[in-house]
Amino acid sequence: GIEPSSHTGATGVHTTSRAAIPARHLRTDRWWLAPACTAAGLLAFIVYSTWRAFANADYYHAPYVSPFYSPCLAENCHTMRGGPNWEIFGSWWGLSPALLILIFPLGFRLTCYYYRKAYYRGFWASPPACAVAEPHKKYTGETRFPLILQNIHRYFFYFAVLVAGVLTYDTALTFRDEHYAWGHMGLGTLIFLANIVLIWAYTVSCHSCRHIVGGRLKHFSKHPVRYRLWGWVGKLNERHMLLAWSSLVSVAVADFYVFLLASGAFPDPRFF
Numbered sequence: 001g002i003e004p005s006s007h008t009g010a011t012g013v014h015t016t017s018r019a020a021i022p023a024r025h026l027r028t029d030r031w032w033l034a035p036a037c038t039a040a041g042l043l044a045f046i047v048y049s050t051w052r053a054f055a056n057a058d059y060y061h062a063p064y065v066s067p068f069y070s071p072c073l074a075e076n077c078h079t080m081r082g083g084p085n086w087e088i089f090g091s092w093w094g095l096s097p098a099l100l101i102l103i104f105p106l107g108f109r110l111t112c113y114y115y116r117k118a119y120y121r122g123f124w125a126s127p128p129a130c131a132v133a134e135p136h137k138k139y140t141g142e143t144r145f146p147l148i149l150q151n152i153h154r155y156f157f158y159f160a161v162l163v164a165g166v167l168t169y170d171t172a173l174t175f176r177d178e179h180y181a182w183g184h185m186g187l188g189t190l191i192f193l194a195n196i197v198l199i200w201a202y203t204v205s206c207h208s209c210r211h212i213v214g215g216r217l218k219h220f221s222k223h224p225v226r227y228r229l230w231g232w233v234g235k236l237n238e239r240h241m242l243l244a245w246s247s248l249v250s251v252a253v254a255d256f257y258v259f260l261l262a263s264g265a266f267p268d269p270r271f272f
């Protein structure tokens, strides 16, 4: 039989209030598969994005600018018209301009409720899966430094909206050709369109967004507009994990496509 543990001073799954099961878990399925795939996928993205962020090259090919490098805030940017969007960082900034801007999407995704689950399970095994005890002795959740900083997610959401706005602008500019004439559409335009739809869907499906839109209301009947918006955001929110992954892939694909064009692998197929 399963008896309550008699350990005193024990924490986590070994506390007195928990059943004392000698086995680490009683699951018979391949419970490790999901966290292993998650870790592998995240690792692949980390390796790819680190390479591209530090590359400081091949991030622009008219009319496409890589989403990793937009907005370009340093003097050393080489984008549309040969310079930065806003020259906030002067010639003293010698590193890749991507490093100035990636901190915002990175912070947004790092503190995201879904990604937290993903890397707590995939990398820290805390816990690795449902009903599988974690290897760590103590569990303090997100109540202490540094994990208490996860609470700033809402502020990263505000920045994420700004970044999505900039990427929307970049996508609009892909309807111009290399001479800045409107009416262009290439394969890159379609890739940018798919990416910006997924970026917005991911951003809007954010749990913080859902709370900003419909939280703290006592009577939905008195706030019909917010109630309706909250319903829409809630529908997207159900798909948050899917959107987190698909927008992660799409942003990497958009960047890689620009890399291929800029490094001369092939010309952008043009529809009109």
Ligand code: FES
Binding pocket: 108, 111, 112, 113, 114, 115, 153, 157, 202, 203, 205, 206, 207, 208, 209, 240
């Ligand atoms: Fe995932 Fe906000 S909860 S982006």
